[in-house]
Amino acid sequence: MTSIHTLNRIIADAASAPSAHNTQPWSPRMIGDGAAVELRVARKRTLPASDPTGRDTLLGLGAWLEAFSVSAAVHRVDFDVELLPALADPEAIVHARSDDPVLRIQLHQGRESTGGGTGGGTDDGTGGGAGGGTPNVRTTAADRHDGSTDAPGSRLAPAGAASPASSGGPDPDRHLLASRKTVRSGLEPAKGLVIELASSLPDWLRLVPVDADDLRHFSSLGTADTVREPGVARELAHWLRLHPSHPRYDVDGLNDRVLGVPAVASRFASAFTRNRRLREAAVRVVTPVGELWRRALLEVPVSAAGEDAPAAATAFALVADTKLLDIGSGAEVTRVLNSPLGLPPERVLEAGQALMRLWLLATARGAAFAPASEIIDSSLAQGELRYRLGLSRRDVPLFVTRVGVPRDPNPPRAPRR
Ligand SMILES: Cc1cc2nc3c(=O)[nH]c(=O)nc-3n(C[C@H](O)[C@H](O)[C@H](O)COP(=O)(O)O)c2cc1C
Numbered sequence: 529m530t531s532i533h534t535l536n537r538i539i540a541d542a543a544s545a546p547s548a549h550n551t552q553p554w555s556p557r558m559i560g561d562g563a564a565v566e567l568r569v570a571r572k573r574t575l576p577a578s579d580p581t582g583r584d585t586l587l588g589l590g591a592w593l594e595a596f597s598v599s600a601a602v603h604r605v606d607f608d609v610e611l612l613p614a615l616a617d618p619e620a621i622v623h624a625r626s627d628d629p630v631l632r633i634q635l636h637q638g639r640e641s642t643g644g645g646t647g648g649g650t651d652d653g654t655g656g657g658a659g660g661g662t663p664n665v666r667t668t669a670a671d672r673h674d675g676s677t678d679a680p681g682s683r684l685a686p687a688g689a690a691s692p693a694s695s696g697g698p699d700p701d702r703h704l705l706a707s708r709k710t711v712r713s714g715l716e717p718a719k720g721l722v723i724e725l726a727s728s729l730p731d732w733l734r735l736v737p738v739d740a741d742d743l744r745h746f747s748s749l750g751t752a753d754t755v756r757e758p759g760v761a762r763e764l765a766h767w768l769r770l771h772p773s774h775p776r777y778d779v780d781g782l783n784d785r786v787l788g789v790p791a792v793a794s795r796f797a798s799a800f801t802r803n804r805r806l807r808e809a810a811v812r813v814v815t816p817v818g819e820l821w822r823r824a825l826l827e828v829p830v831s832a833a834g835e836d837a838p839a840a841a842t843a844f845a846l847v848a849d850t851k852l853l854d855i856g857s858g859a860e861v862t863r864v865l866n867s868p869l870g871l872p873p874e875r876v877l878e879a880g881q882a883l884m885r886l887w888l889l890a891t892a893r894g895a896a897f898a899p900a901s902e903i904i905d906s907s908l909a910q911g912e913l914r915y916r917l918g919l920s921r922r923d924v925p926l927f928v929t930r931v932g933v934p935r936d937p938n939p940p941r942a943p944r945r
Pocket of ligand 1: 544545546547548549550583584585587588591708709710711712781782898899900901902941942
């Protein structure tokens with residue numbers, strides 16, 4: 529049986545996963561002295577106003593599962609994942625009001641390394657080398673190219689078979705987890721990277737390049753459109769920690785260092801995030817400003833779909849193509865496409881796993897992501913993005929980010945609880 533010590537290390541590594549606003553929406557619980565791990569959505573760690581479909585929560589949980597998988601491979605721990613019905617329950621995913629686990633990770637008995645990991649070998653010979661498999665785990669549904677579906681309640685093989693760009697066994701994989709980077713500005717182009725990242729995806733996910741000027745415009749529109757919703761502005765203020773005196777500065781959320789807010793500004797603004805009355809006052813100011821800004825941005829014309837050279841791309845959208853997924857036929861397809869997510873939730877979880885692999889692959893190439901989810905969160909900005917990228921009704925954009933080599937080689941890291 530996997531030792532509690534090893535499992536604790538794997539769970540600690542999994543917590544390095546990215547999450548919207550650094551909410552860290554995962555709550556893993558060990559079952560039966562390390563026989564299994566159940567994953568729940570942590571209470572008060574979702575964003576019902578900013579993420580009403582649960583897309584970002586599911587992506588974050590998928591990223592957590594992928595990080596778990598990478599670390600488990602380093603420790604030579606095998607496992608299976610069972611998706612549970614709560615994965616499709618908005619009470620659990622959007623509102624975090626359910627105590628039901630969303631997935632169960634069943635650990636296999638057997639060989640386990642003592643930690644760090646020295647070799648990249650596998651029992652089944654899939655190898656841990658470049659472009660190969662993470663050692664000692666089997667193919668994940670995210671890696672299957674046949675579009676088959678694992679509905680919640682069904683068994684899913686573990687993630688991590690498509691190893692993130694490691695080139696020398698498991699230790700580098702663990703290092704990648706620790707050195708994955710998110711920045712908000714200061715990226716230099718990384719030529720050819722988007723093409724390389726795209727090649728690591730399953731068929732039903734693709735990367736569509738986004739022009740840098742378009743991205744700026746969509747991002748402004750998305751920000752203006754979303755912050756004019758008081759609930760969204762309130763949620764953002766709740767997760768900002770703009771001064772070290774904030775009690776959760778080193779725990780979670782977005783602090784002044786990771787956001788690159790100058791000291792003077794953060795000192796002034798921090799009171800508005802901590803004091804409820806000041807926060808409400810700020811929300812009352814921000815929301816009408818957002819409305820005016822949005823109206824001005826809507827006057828900017830957007831040109832129809834054009835070809836952006838993927839080799840020179842500095843930003844991309846991660847898009848799911850529902851035509852390549854087996855989501856039933858007739859009324860069933862319409863039901864899924866009309867659902868808030870536009871995809872079965874287990875597919876968004878898989879996309880989160882794939883997103884984490886992209887992020888780690890970028891890390892291995894010295895690159896960082898600067899996400900811009902406001903473009904997807906705002907139906908207006910998403911509409912303009914869809915028009916510009918020529919996406920069809922059956923394409924579902926899930927994540928938008930700039931990508932490149934950070935000018936600061938060691939950008940500040942967001943805290944973990
Ligand atoms: C689904 C998802 C959406 C995100 N959206 C944004 C975003 O819109 N803007 C942003 O600056 N960061 C975004 N991030 C990055 C998170 O803020 C970041 O992962 C978190 O603060 C933890 O920091 P780390 O990635 O450095 O560990 C997103 C991350 C995820 C997983």
